[in-house]
Amino acid sequence: MPAVAVRNLAKSYGNKQAVRDVSFEVQKGDVFALLGPNGAGKTTIIEILEGFRERSSGHIETLGVDPADRSTQRWLRSHTGVVLQELAVEPFYSVRQVLSRNAGYYESPRPIDEVIELVGLTEKADARIKNLSGGQQRRLDVGLGIIGNPALLFLDEPTTGLDPSGRRATWDLIRQLSADGTTVMLTTHYMDEVEALADQVAVLANAEIVATGTPSSIGGRDLGAVTIRFTLPDATSPSDLPLEVQSLDGRQVEIHTEDELQVLHTLTGWALARGATLPGLSVQRVTLEDIYLKLTREDG
Amino acid sequence: MSTGPSASLIPTTGSYRGFSDLKLVVRQVGFEQLTFWLNPIGAIFTIVFSLVFLVLLGSTAGNTTISFYGNIKAIQYYVPGFVAYGIMASCFNVLAITLVNRREMGLLKRIRLSPVPTWVLLAAIFLNSMIIAVMQMVLLLAVGRFGYGVHGPDNIPAFLLAVLVGMLAFTAMGVAISTLVPNQDAAGPVVSITFFILVALSGLWFAIPPGSVLAQIADYFPIRHLILSIFAPFNTEPGTSPWAWHDLEVIAIWGVVSAVVALRRWEWAPRRTK
Numbered sequence: 001m002p003a004v005a006v007r008n009l010a011k012s013y014g015n016k017q018a019v020r021d022v023s024f025e026v027q028k029g030d031v032f033a034l035l036g037p038n039g040a041g042k043t044t045i046i047e048i049l050e051g052f053r054e055r056s057s058g059h060i061e062t063l064g065v066d067p068a069d070r071s072t073q074r075w076l077r078s079h080t081g082v083v084l085q086e087l088a089v090e091p092f093y094s095v096r097q098v099l100s101r102n103a104g105y106y107e108s109p110r111p112i113d114e115v116i117e118l119v120g121l122t123e124k125a126d127a128r129i130k131n132l133s134g135g136q137q138r139r140l141d142v143g144l145g146i147i148g149n150p151a152l153l154f155l156d157e158p159t160t161g162l163d164p165s166g167r168r169a170t171w172d173l174i175r176q177l178s179a180d181g182t183t184v185m186l187t188t189h190y191m192d193e194v195e196a197l198a199d200q201v202a203v204l205a206n207a208e209i210v211a212t213g214t215p216s217s218i219g220g221r222d223l224g225a226v227t228i229r230f231t232l233p234d235a236t237s238p239s240d241l242p243l244e245v246q247s248l249d250g251r252q253v254e255i256h257t258e259d260e261l262q263v264l265h266t267l268t269g270w271a272l273a274r275g276a277t278l279p280g281l282s283v284q285r286v287t288l289e290d291i292y293l294k295l296t297r298e299d300g
Numbered sequence: 301m302s303t304g305p306s307a308s309l310i311p312t313t314g315s316y317r318g319f320s321d322l323k324l325v326v327r328q329v330g331f332e333q334l335t336f337w338l339n340p341i342g343a344i345f346t347i348v349f350s351l352v353f354l355v356l357l358g359s360t361a362g363n364t365t366i367s368f369y370g371n372i373k374a375i376q377y378y379v380p381g382f383v384a385y386g387i388m389a390s391c392f393n394v395l396a397i398t399l400v401n402r403r404e405m406g407l408l409k410r411i412r413l414s415p416v417p418t419w420v421l422l423a424a425i426f427l428n429s430m431i432i433a434v435m436q437m438v439l440l441l442a443v444g445r446f447g448y449g450v451h452g453p454d455n456i457p458a459f460l461l462a463v464l465v466g467m468l469a470f471t472a473m474g475v476a477i478s479t480l481v482p483n484q485d486a487a488g489p490v491v492s493i494t495f496f497i498l499v500a501l502s503g504l505w506f507a508i509p510p511g512s513v514l515a516q517i518a519d520y521f522p523i524r525h526l527i528l529s530i531f532a533p534f535n536t537e538p539g540t541s542p543w544a545w546h547d548l549e550v551i552a553i554w555g556v557v558s559a560v561v562a563l564r565r566w567e568w569a570p571r572r573t574k
Binding site for chain 1: 569
Protein backbone atom coordinates (compact mmCIF):
# COMPACT_ATOMS: atom_id res chain seq x y z
CA MET A 1 0.00 0.00 0.00
CA PRO A 2 1.43 3.41 -0.92
CA ALA A 3 1.84 6.06 1.76
CA VAL A 4 -0.19 8.49 -0.35
CA ALA A 5 -2.61 7.64 -3.14
CA VAL A 6 -4.39 10.35 -5.09
CA ARG A 7 -6.85 9.64 -7.89
CA ASN A 8 -8.67 12.24 -9.98
CA LEU A 9 -8.39 14.89 -7.30
CA ALA A 10 -10.17 18.16 -8.04
CA LYS A 11 -10.64 21.29 -6.00
CA SER A 12 -12.36 24.48 -6.97
CA TYR A 13 -12.99 27.77 -5.20
CA GLY A 14 -16.17 29.14 -6.75
CA ASN A 15 -15.51 29.24 -10.46
CA LYS A 16 -11.76 28.93 -10.06
CA GLN A 17 -10.36 25.43 -10.58
CA ALA A 18 -7.38 25.19 -8.21
CA VAL A 19 -6.65 21.49 -8.83
CA ARG A 20 -7.86 19.50 -11.83
CA ASP A 21 -7.86 15.70 -12.22
CA VAL A 22 -4.64 15.10 -10.33
CA SER A 23 -3.47 11.52 -9.75
CA PHE A 24 -0.25 10.17 -8.26
CA GLU A 25 1.10 7.76 -5.68
CA VAL A 26 3.90 8.11 -3.16
CA GLN A 27 5.58 4.94 -1.98
CA LYS A 28 6.58 4.44 1.65
CA GLY A 29 10.01 5.82 2.45
CA ASP A 30 10.22 7.82 -0.77
CA VAL A 31 10.90 11.52 -1.07
CA PHE A 32 8.27 12.85 -3.46
CA ALA A 33 8.71 16.36 -4.85
CA LEU A 34 5.72 18.33 -6.02
CA LEU A 35 6.89 21.14 -8.28
CA GLY A 36 5.13 23.98 -9.98
CA PRO A 37 4.96 27.75 -10.26
CA ASN A 38 3.32 29.81 -7.53
CA GLY A 39 -0.43 29.35 -7.70
CA ALA A 40 -0.21 26.05 -9.60
CA GLY A 41 -2.03 24.20 -6.83
CA LYS A 42 0.82 22.62 -4.81
CA THR A 43 -0.19 23.96 -1.43
CA THR A 44 -3.85 23.16 -2.07
CA ILE A 45 -2.96 19.52 -2.80
CA ILE A 46 -0.73 19.29 0.26
CA GLU A 47 -3.42 20.82 2.47
CA ILE A 48 -5.99 18.35 1.16
CA LEU A 49 -3.63 15.47 1.87
CA GLU A 50 -3.07 16.81 5.39
CA GLY A 51 -6.82 16.95 5.98
CA PHE A 52 -6.68 20.72 6.40
CA ARG A 53 -8.73 21.48 3.31
CA GLU A 54 -11.63 19.59 1.79
CA ARG A 55 -11.55 18.38 -1.79
CA SER A 56 -14.28 18.93 -4.35
CA SER A 57 -13.97 15.43 -5.81
CA GLY A 58 -11.61 12.53 -6.24
CA HIS A 59 -10.25 9.75 -4.07
CA ILE A 60 -7.42 10.15 -1.58
CA GLU A 61 -5.69 7.97 0.95
CA THR A 62 -3.06 9.36 3.26
CA LEU A 63 -1.41 6.57 5.27
CA GLY A 64 -4.33 4.38 4.30
CA VAL A 65 -7.11 6.67 5.50
CA ASP A 66 -9.21 9.38 3.94
CA PRO A 67 -7.83 12.65 5.35
CA ALA A 68 -11.32 14.19 5.23
CA ASP A 69 -12.72 11.45 7.48
CA ARG A 70 -13.10 13.06 10.90
CA SER A 71 -13.19 9.71 12.69
CA THR A 72 -9.59 8.98 11.73
CA GLN A 73 -8.29 12.53 11.49
CA ARG A 74 -6.70 12.53 14.92
CA TRP A 75 -4.91 9.27 14.20
CA LEU A 76 -3.71 10.64 10.89
CA ARG A 77 -2.40 13.84 12.46
CA SER A 78 -0.54 11.91 15.11
CA HIS A 79 1.31 10.08 12.32
CA THR A 80 2.06 13.02 10.06
CA GLY A 81 4.37 15.98 10.47
CA VAL A 82 4.06 19.34 8.77
CA VAL A 83 6.55 22.08 7.99
CA LEU A 84 4.59 25.02 6.67
CA GLN A 85 5.71 27.37 3.92
CA GLU A 86 6.11 30.21 6.38
CA LEU A 87 7.52 30.35 9.86
CA ALA A 88 4.96 29.56 12.52
CA VAL A 89 6.54 29.65 15.95
CA GLU A 90 5.78 31.65 19.08
CA PRO A 91 8.47 34.29 19.54
CA PHE A 92 8.75 34.29 23.33
CA TYR A 93 9.25 30.56 23.88
CA SER A 94 12.68 28.99 23.97
CA VAL A 95 13.53 26.30 21.43
CA ARG A 96 13.24 23.62 24.12
CA GLN A 97 9.93 24.97 25.46
CA VAL A 98 8.14 24.95 22.12
CA LEU A 99 9.44 21.50 21.21
CA SER A 100 8.48 20.23 24.63
CA ARG A 101 4.97 21.62 24.27
CA ASN A 102 4.44 20.09 20.85
CA ALA A 103 5.99 16.76 21.87
CA GLY A 104 3.15 16.44 24.37
CA TYR A 105 0.62 16.37 21.52
CA TYR A 106 1.93 13.03 20.23
CA GLU A 107 1.79 9.51 21.57
CA SER A 108 5.39 8.59 20.70
CA PRO A 109 7.38 11.75 20.17
CA ARG A 110 11.07 11.85 19.44
CA PRO A 111 13.25 12.82 22.40
CA ILE A 112 13.51 16.61 22.50
CA ASP A 113 17.31 16.72 22.73
CA GLU A 114 17.56 14.37 19.76
CA VAL A 115 15.42 16.72 17.65
CA ILE A 116 17.38 19.76 18.81
CA GLU A 117 20.57 18.03 17.73
CA LEU A 118 19.11 16.83 14.43
CA VAL A 119 18.17 20.36 13.41
CA GLY A 120 21.49 21.77 14.62
CA LEU A 121 20.18 23.97 17.42
CA THR A 122 22.01 22.45 20.40
CA GLU A 123 23.77 25.73 21.11
CA LYS A 124 20.46 27.60 20.95
CA ALA A 125 18.31 25.14 22.89
CA ASP A 126 17.48 27.65 25.60
CA ALA A 127 17.45 30.77 23.43
CA ARG A 128 14.23 32.67 22.87
CA ILE A 129 12.86 32.05 19.39
CA LYS A 130 12.65 35.78 18.69
CA ASN A 131 16.42 35.95 19.13
CA LEU A 132 17.15 33.23 16.54
CA SER A 133 18.18 34.08 12.99
CA GLY A 134 15.70 33.42 10.19
CA GLY A 135 17.57 30.27 9.21
CA GLN A 136 17.61 28.98 12.78
CA GLN A 137 13.88 29.61 13.08
CA ARG A 138 13.35 27.70 9.86
CA ARG A 139 15.34 24.78 11.24
CA LEU A 140 13.22 24.87 14.39
CA ASP A 141 10.16 24.73 12.14
CA VAL A 142 11.57 21.52 10.66
CA GLY A 143 12.16 20.25 14.20
CA LEU A 144 8.50 20.87 15.04
CA GLY A 145 7.58 18.90 11.93
CA ILE A 146 9.48 15.82 13.07
CA ILE A 147 8.92 16.01 16.84
CA GLY A 148 5.96 13.64 16.59
CA ASN A 149 8.08 10.97 14.88
CA PRO A 150 5.89 11.02 11.77
CA ALA A 151 5.46 8.25 9.22
CA LEU A 152 4.71 10.93 6.64
CA LEU A 153 6.28 14.37 6.61
CA PHE A 154 5.00 17.30 4.55
CA LEU A 155 7.72 19.82 3.81
CA ASP A 156 6.50 22.99 2.14
CA GLU A 157 9.61 24.81 0.88
CA PRO A 158 11.65 23.78 3.92
CA THR A 159 14.94 25.39 2.92
CA THR A 160 13.67 28.79 1.83
CA GLY A 161 15.71 31.38 3.70
CA LEU A 162 18.47 28.98 4.75
CA ASP A 163 22.12 29.62 4.01
CA PRO A 164 24.01 26.96 2.00
CA SER A 165 25.23 25.09 5.07
CA GLY A 166 21.75 25.18 6.59
CA ARG A 167 20.32 23.81 3.33
CA ARG A 168 22.85 20.98 3.24
CA ALA A 169 22.14 20.14 6.88
CA THR A 170 18.40 20.03 6.13
CA TRP A 171 19.04 17.83 3.10
CA ASP A 172 21.06 15.44 5.27
CA LEU A 173 18.21 15.34 7.76
CA ILE A 174 15.66 14.59 5.03
CA ARG A 175 17.88 11.82 3.65
CA GLN A 176 18.23 10.37 7.12
CA LEU A 177 14.47 10.47 7.73
CA SER A 178 13.84 8.81 4.39
CA ALA A 179 16.44 6.14 5.12
CA ASP A 180 14.67 5.47 8.43
CA GLY A 181 11.40 4.86 6.56
CA THR A 182 9.69 8.24 6.78
CA THR A 183 7.85 9.20 3.62
CA VAL A 184 8.49 12.81 2.64
CA MET A 185 6.30 15.02 0.47
CA LEU A 186 8.33 18.01 -0.56
CA THR A 187 7.47 21.21 -2.39
CA THR A 188 10.33 23.45 -3.42
CA HIS A 189 11.46 25.90 -6.06
CA TYR A 190 15.08 24.71 -5.88
CA MET A 191 15.85 22.17 -8.61
CA ASP A 192 19.17 21.19 -7.05
CA GLU A 193 17.19 20.26 -3.95
CA VAL A 194 14.95 18.02 -6.03
CA GLU A 195 17.94 16.35 -7.69
CA ALA A 196 19.62 15.85 -4.34
CA LEU A 197 16.61 14.45 -2.50
CA ALA A 198 13.68 13.30 -4.59
CA ASP A 199 12.95 9.75 -5.65
CA GLN A 200 9.92 10.84 -7.63
CA VAL A 201 8.78 14.18 -9.04
CA ALA A 202 5.48 15.55 -10.26
CA VAL A 203 5.27 18.89 -12.07
CA LEU A 204 2.10 20.93 -11.75
CA ALA A 205 1.08 23.71 -14.08
CA ASN A 206 -2.25 25.45 -14.22
CA ALA A 207 -3.82 23.12 -11.67
CA GLU A 208 -2.83 19.91 -13.53
CA ILE A 209 0.03 17.47 -13.36
CA VAL A 210 1.95 17.85 -16.61
CA ALA A 211 4.71 15.31 -15.94
CA THR A 212 5.80 12.70 -13.42
CA GLY A 213 8.92 10.62 -13.12
CA THR A 214 12.30 10.49 -11.46
CA PRO A 215 14.45 13.64 -11.40
CA SER A 216 16.72 12.11 -14.06
CA SER A 217 13.98 10.95 -16.42
CA ILE A 218 11.09 13.39 -16.02
CA GLY A 219 9.93 15.08 -19.21
CA GLY A 220 12.18 12.81 -21.32
CA ARG A 221 15.26 14.26 -19.67
CA ASP A 222 17.16 10.98 -19.99
CA LEU A 223 16.33 10.66 -23.67
CA GLY A 224 17.02 14.21 -24.84
CA ALA A 225 20.14 15.70 -26.37
CA VAL A 226 23.26 16.26 -24.32
CA THR A 227 25.68 19.14 -24.72
CA ILE A 228 29.39 18.31 -25.04
CA ARG A 229 31.71 21.26 -24.47
CA PHE A 230 35.46 21.69 -24.76
CA THR A 231 38.08 24.21 -25.83
CA LEU A 232 39.77 23.68 -29.19
CA PRO A 233 43.30 22.29 -28.77
CA ASP A 234 46.15 24.60 -29.75
CA ALA A 235 46.92 24.85 -33.45
CA THR A 236 43.59 23.38 -34.51
CA SER A 237 40.61 24.92 -36.21
CA PRO A 238 37.00 23.80 -36.20
CA SER A 239 37.42 22.28 -39.63
CA ASP A 240 40.06 19.86 -38.22
CA LEU A 241 37.48 18.28 -35.94
CA PRO A 242 36.10 14.91 -37.00
CA LEU A 243 32.54 16.07 -36.30
CA GLU A 244 30.32 18.89 -37.35
CA VAL A 245 30.41 21.59 -34.73
CA GLN A 246 26.98 22.89 -33.97
CA SER A 247 27.90 25.87 -31.91
CA LEU A 248 31.09 27.85 -31.74
CA ASP A 249 31.93 30.68 -29.39
CA GLY A 250 35.53 31.81 -29.80
CA ARG A 251 37.56 28.67 -29.12
CA GLN A 252 34.76 27.13 -27.02
CA VAL A 253 33.08 24.32 -28.88
CA GLU A 254 29.62 22.97 -28.19
CA ILE A 255 28.16 19.84 -29.72
CA HIS A 256 24.52 18.90 -29.21
CA THR A 257 23.84 15.21 -29.74
CA GLU A 258 21.55 12.41 -28.71
CA ASP A 259 24.34 9.88 -29.25
CA GLU A 260 26.89 11.07 -26.75
CA LEU A 261 28.69 7.72 -26.54
CA GLN A 262 29.58 7.67 -30.23
CA VAL A 263 30.46 11.37 -30.33
CA LEU A 264 32.74 11.08 -27.32
CA HIS A 265 34.38 7.99 -28.79
CA THR A 266 35.08 9.81 -32.07
CA LEU A 267 36.31 12.97 -30.35
CA THR A 268 38.59 11.32 -27.82
CA GLY A 269 39.95 8.93 -30.49
CA TRP A 270 40.75 11.94 -32.69
CA ALA A 271 42.48 13.76 -29.84
CA LEU A 272 44.51 10.74 -28.75
CA ALA A 273 45.64 10.10 -32.33
CA ARG A 274 46.94 13.69 -32.53
CA GLY A 275 48.45 13.64 -29.06
CA ALA A 276 46.17 16.53 -28.14
CA THR A 277 43.96 17.19 -25.18
CA LEU A 278 40.39 18.50 -25.02
CA PRO A 279 40.60 21.16 -22.29
CA GLY A 280 37.44 21.65 -20.24
CA LEU A 281 35.72 18.63 -21.74
CA SER A 282 32.26 18.27 -20.19
CA VAL A 283 29.10 16.39 -20.96
CA GLN A 284 25.88 17.93 -19.72
CA ARG A 285 22.45 16.51 -20.00
CA VAL A 286 19.59 19.00 -20.15
CA THR A 287 19.05 20.29 -16.60
CA LEU A 288 16.01 19.61 -14.47
CA GLU A 289 15.42 23.35 -14.45
CA ASP A 290 15.37 23.38 -18.27
CA ILE A 291 12.81 20.58 -18.26
CA TYR A 292 10.77 22.24 -15.53
CA LEU A 293 10.69 25.56 -17.37
CA LYS A 294 9.78 23.83 -20.61
CA LEU A 295 6.96 21.88 -18.97
CA THR A 296 5.51 24.83 -17.12
CA ARG A 297 5.97 27.24 -20.05
CA GLU A 298 4.33 24.91 -22.57
CA ASP A 299 1.38 24.49 -20.34
CA GLY A 300 1.09 28.21 -19.65
CA MET B 301 9.40 5.16 14.32
CA SER B 302 5.84 4.91 13.05
CA THR B 303 5.49 2.57 10.17
CA GLY B 304 2.35 3.85 8.54
CA PRO B 305 -1.14 2.53 8.41
CA SER B 306 -2.37 -0.59 10.03
CA ALA B 307 -6.11 -1.17 9.95
CA SER B 308 -6.15 -2.52 13.50
CA LEU B 309 -4.41 0.57 14.83
CA ILE B 310 -6.59 3.18 13.21
CA PRO B 311 -9.26 4.34 15.64
CA THR B 312 -12.70 4.81 14.17
CA THR B 313 -14.60 6.19 17.12
CA GLY B 314 -13.99 9.89 16.83
CA SER B 315 -11.44 12.01 18.58
CA TYR B 316 -12.61 12.42 22.18
CA ARG B 317 -10.47 10.50 24.62
CA GLY B 318 -12.11 11.41 27.92
CA PHE B 319 -9.89 12.18 30.87
CA SER B 320 -6.67 12.23 28.86
CA ASP B 321 -8.11 15.06 26.79
CA LEU B 322 -9.07 16.99 29.92
CA LYS B 323 -5.48 16.63 31.10
CA LEU B 324 -4.46 17.95 27.71
CA VAL B 325 -6.64 21.03 28.30
CA VAL B 326 -4.93 21.65 31.65
CA ARG B 327 -1.50 21.22 30.04
CA GLN B 328 -2.43 23.51 27.18
CA VAL B 329 -3.76 26.16 29.58
CA GLY B 330 -0.39 25.97 31.32
CA PHE B 331 1.36 26.73 28.05
CA GLU B 332 -1.10 29.54 27.32
CA GLN B 333 -0.24 31.05 30.70
CA LEU B 334 3.46 30.60 29.94
CA THR B 335 2.95 32.39 26.62
CA PHE B 336 1.21 35.23 28.44
CA TRP B 337 3.86 35.67 31.12
CA LEU B 338 6.82 35.22 28.77
CA ASN B 339 5.94 38.66 27.46
CA PRO B 340 6.10 40.42 30.85
CA ILE B 341 5.56 43.93 29.57
CA GLY B 342 2.38 42.88 27.77
CA ALA B 343 1.26 40.78 30.72
CA ILE B 344 1.80 43.44 33.35
CA PHE B 345 0.23 46.11 31.14
CA THR B 346 -2.84 43.91 30.67
CA ILE B 347 -3.19 43.11 34.35
CA VAL B 348 -2.27 46.48 35.81
CA PHE B 349 -3.99 48.78 33.32
CA SER B 350 -7.41 48.55 34.99
CA LEU B 351 -5.82 48.82 38.41
CA VAL B 352 -4.03 52.05 37.53
CA PHE B 353 -7.25 53.60 36.28
CA LEU B 354 -9.12 52.49 39.37
CA VAL B 355 -6.49 54.10 41.58
CA LEU B 356 -6.49 57.30 39.50
CA LEU B 357 -10.26 57.62 39.53
CA GLY B 358 -10.51 56.43 43.11
CA SER B 359 -8.01 59.06 44.25
CA THR B 360 -9.56 61.93 42.33
CA ALA B 361 -13.28 61.26 42.15
CA GLY B 362 -13.79 58.28 44.42
CA ASN B 363 -15.46 60.20 47.18
CA THR B 364 -17.96 62.04 45.02
CA THR B 365 -21.46 60.65 45.11
CA ILE B 366 -23.76 59.39 42.39
CA SER B 367 -27.21 60.84 42.94
CA PHE B 368 -29.13 58.48 40.66
CA TYR B 369 -27.73 55.44 42.53
CA GLY B 370 -28.86 56.59 45.94
CA ASN B 371 -25.87 58.86 46.60
CA ILE B 372 -23.38 56.02 46.85
CA LYS B 373 -19.69 56.89 46.68
CA ALA B 374 -18.34 56.78 43.14
CA ILE B 375 -15.65 54.29 44.14
CA GLN B 376 -18.45 51.85 44.99
CA TYR B 377 -19.38 52.08 41.29
CA TYR B 378 -15.83 52.15 39.91
CA VAL B 379 -14.70 48.87 41.50
CA PRO B 380 -17.39 46.72 39.83
CA GLY B 381 -17.03 48.89 36.72
CA PHE B 382 -13.37 48.02 36.41
CA VAL B 383 -14.06 44.36 37.20
CA ALA B 384 -16.32 44.49 34.13
CA TYR B 385 -13.59 46.31 32.23
CA GLY B 386 -11.07 43.59 33.16
CA ILE B 387 -13.39 40.92 31.80
CA MET B 388 -13.93 42.82 28.57
CA ALA B 389 -10.24 43.65 28.16
CA SER B 390 -9.13 40.03 28.65
CA CYS B 391 -11.95 38.12 27.00
CA PHE B 392 -12.62 40.53 24.16
CA ASN B 393 -9.79 42.95 23.46
CA VAL B 394 -6.71 40.85 24.23
CA LEU B 395 -8.32 37.63 22.99
CA ALA B 396 -9.35 39.11 19.65
CA ILE B 397 -5.92 40.60 18.97
CA THR B 398 -4.22 37.37 20.05
CA LEU B 399 -6.40 35.30 17.73
CA VAL B 400 -5.76 37.55 14.73
CA ASN B 401 -2.02 37.51 15.40
CA ARG B 402 -1.94 33.74 15.79
CA ARG B 403 -4.02 33.20 12.69
CA GLU B 404 -1.91 35.49 10.54
CA MET B 405 1.38 34.10 11.90
CA GLY B 406 0.23 30.60 10.94
CA LEU B 407 0.20 29.45 14.56
CA LEU B 408 -3.47 28.44 14.44
CA LYS B 409 -2.86 26.48 11.27
CA ARG B 410 0.14 24.69 12.70
CA ILE B 411 -1.66 23.72 15.87
CA ARG B 412 -4.73 22.67 13.88
CA LEU B 413 -2.48 20.22 12.02
CA SER B 414 -1.38 18.62 15.30
CA PRO B 415 -3.34 15.71 16.78
CA VAL B 416 -4.76 17.89 19.53
CA PRO B 417 -8.54 18.19 19.15
CA THR B 418 -9.90 21.57 18.17
CA TRP B 419 -12.00 21.88 21.29
CA VAL B 420 -8.94 21.37 23.50
CA LEU B 421 -7.06 24.15 21.73
CA LEU B 422 -9.93 26.60 21.83
CA ALA B 423 -10.93 25.75 25.40
CA ALA B 424 -7.35 26.42 26.52
CA ILE B 425 -7.24 29.78 24.77
CA PHE B 426 -10.60 30.83 26.23
CA LEU B 427 -9.81 29.56 29.73
CA ASN B 428 -6.54 31.46 29.64
CA SER B 429 -8.42 34.70 28.90
CA MET B 430 -10.78 33.96 31.77
CA ILE B 431 -7.89 33.27 34.15
CA ILE B 432 -6.37 36.64 33.25
CA ALA B 433 -9.75 38.29 33.86
CA VAL B 434 -10.03 36.58 37.24
CA MET B 435 -6.52 37.76 38.21
CA GLN B 436 -7.55 41.33 37.42
CA MET B 437 -10.80 40.88 39.30
CA VAL B 438 -9.07 39.62 42.46
CA LEU B 439 -6.60 42.51 42.36
CA LEU B 440 -9.34 45.07 41.79
CA LEU B 441 -11.51 43.72 44.58
CA ALA B 442 -8.52 43.64 46.92
CA VAL B 443 -7.50 47.22 46.12
CA GLY B 444 -11.14 48.31 46.36
CA ARG B 445 -11.57 46.72 49.77
CA PHE B 446 -8.23 47.47 51.40
CA GLY B 447 -7.47 50.73 49.61
CA TYR B 448 -10.87 52.37 49.51
CA GLY B 449 -13.02 50.35 51.89
CA VAL B 450 -15.41 49.22 49.19
CA HIS B 451 -17.74 46.53 50.51
CA GLY B 452 -19.20 43.79 48.40
CA PRO B 453 -20.21 42.12 46.41
CA ASP B 454 -22.98 41.47 48.88
CA ASN B 455 -24.67 38.84 46.78
CA ILE B 456 -21.91 36.46 45.72
CA PRO B 457 -24.05 34.17 43.45
CA ALA B 458 -25.40 37.19 41.54
CA PHE B 459 -21.88 38.55 41.17
CA LEU B 460 -20.46 35.22 39.99
CA LEU B 461 -23.30 34.74 37.51
CA ALA B 462 -22.71 38.18 36.03
CA VAL B 463 -18.97 37.49 35.81
CA LEU B 464 -19.53 34.10 34.18
CA VAL B 465 -22.09 35.35 31.65
CA GLY B 466 -19.83 38.29 30.90
CA MET B 467 -16.79 36.11 30.35
CA LEU B 468 -18.60 33.70 28.06
CA ALA B 469 -20.36 36.37 26.05
CA PHE B 470 -17.33 38.62 25.63
CA THR B 471 -15.20 35.61 24.69
CA ALA B 472 -17.69 34.89 21.92
CA MET B 473 -17.58 38.56 20.90
CA GLY B 474 -13.78 38.51 20.92
CA VAL B 475 -13.68 35.47 18.65
CA ALA B 476 -16.34 36.98 16.39
CA ILE B 477 -14.53 40.29 15.92
CA SER B 478 -11.25 38.45 15.29
CA THR B 479 -12.90 36.83 12.28
CA LEU B 480 -13.82 40.27 10.94
CA VAL B 481 -10.27 41.65 11.16
CA PRO B 482 -8.38 40.98 7.94
CA ASN B 483 -4.78 41.21 9.10
CA GLN B 484 -2.35 41.76 11.98
CA ASP B 485 -1.84 45.44 11.24
CA ALA B 486 -5.56 46.10 11.55
CA ALA B 487 -6.04 44.03 14.71
CA GLY B 488 -4.90 46.61 17.27
CA PRO B 489 -6.68 49.63 15.77
CA VAL B 490 -9.94 47.87 14.85
CA VAL B 491 -10.38 46.01 18.11
CA SER B 492 -8.95 48.51 20.58
CA ILE B 493 -10.45 51.69 19.14
CA THR B 494 -13.91 50.10 18.89
CA PHE B 495 -13.53 48.80 22.41
CA PHE B 496 -12.34 52.02 24.04
CA ILE B 497 -14.97 54.18 22.34
CA LEU B 498 -17.73 51.85 23.47
CA VAL B 499 -16.24 51.66 26.97
CA ALA B 500 -16.20 55.46 27.20
CA LEU B 501 -19.79 55.72 25.95
CA SER B 502 -20.94 53.01 28.32
CA GLY B 503 -20.24 54.78 31.57
CA LEU B 504 -17.02 53.27 32.83
CA TRP B 505 -15.24 56.57 33.51
CA PHE B 506 -18.41 58.29 34.73
CA ALA B 507 -21.75 56.80 35.62
CA ILE B 508 -24.49 57.55 33.09
CA PRO B 509 -27.92 58.52 34.40
CA PRO B 510 -30.46 55.83 33.49
CA GLY B 511 -32.84 57.02 30.77
CA SER B 512 -30.46 59.67 29.42
CA VAL B 513 -29.80 59.83 25.67
CA LEU B 514 -26.31 58.44 26.18
CA ALA B 515 -27.71 55.60 28.26
CA GLN B 516 -30.26 54.83 25.54
CA ILE B 517 -27.48 54.64 22.93
CA ALA B 518 -25.17 52.64 25.20
CA ASP B 519 -27.99 50.22 25.97
CA TYR B 520 -27.76 48.85 22.42
CA PHE B 521 -24.27 47.60 23.21
CA PRO B 522 -23.30 44.97 25.78
CA ILE B 523 -20.66 46.91 27.71
CA ARG B 524 -22.95 49.06 29.84
CA HIS B 525 -25.05 45.99 30.60
CA LEU B 526 -22.02 44.13 31.90
CA ILE B 527 -21.00 47.08 34.07
CA LEU B 528 -24.52 47.32 35.49
CA SER B 529 -24.93 43.57 36.03
CA ILE B 530 -21.68 43.43 38.01
CA PHE B 531 -22.51 46.67 39.83
CA ALA B 532 -25.93 45.36 40.93
CA PRO B 533 -24.57 42.93 43.58
CA PHE B 534 -22.52 45.83 44.99
CA ASN B 535 -25.50 48.16 45.17
CA THR B 536 -27.19 47.76 48.53
CA GLU B 537 -29.58 50.67 48.20
CA PRO B 538 -33.15 49.80 49.22
CA GLY B 539 -35.36 48.80 46.31
CA THR B 540 -32.54 47.54 44.12
CA SER B 541 -31.99 43.92 43.12
CA PRO B 542 -28.59 42.23 42.91
CA TRP B 543 -29.88 40.17 39.99
CA ALA B 544 -29.70 42.28 36.82
CA TRP B 545 -31.69 39.88 34.68
CA HIS B 546 -32.42 42.29 31.84
CA ASP B 547 -28.74 43.25 31.54
CA LEU B 548 -27.68 39.61 31.61
CA GLU B 549 -30.24 38.83 28.93
CA VAL B 550 -28.84 41.50 26.60
CA ILE B 551 -25.28 40.30 27.21
CA ALA B 552 -26.34 36.72 26.53
CA ILE B 553 -28.02 37.70 23.25
CA TRP B 554 -24.85 39.46 22.14
CA GLY B 555 -22.92 36.35 23.13
CA VAL B 556 -25.14 33.98 21.19
CA VAL B 557 -25.16 36.15 18.06
CA SER B 558 -21.38 36.50 18.29
CA ALA B 559 -20.96 32.76 18.70
CA VAL B 560 -22.95 32.22 15.51
CA VAL B 561 -20.80 34.75 13.65
CA ALA B 562 -17.63 33.18 15.06
CA LEU B 563 -18.66 29.67 14.04
CA ARG B 564 -19.61 30.74 10.53
CA ARG B 565 -16.54 32.85 9.86
CA TRP B 566 -13.80 31.07 11.83
CA GLU B 567 -10.64 30.28 9.88
CA TRP B 568 -7.43 28.52 10.88
CA ALA B 569 -5.33 29.67 7.95
CA PRO B 570 -3.79 33.10 7.49
CA ARG B 571 -5.90 35.26 5.21
CA ARG B 572 -2.86 36.88 3.59
CA THR B 573 -1.93 33.57 1.96
CA LYS B 574 -5.23 33.26 0.13
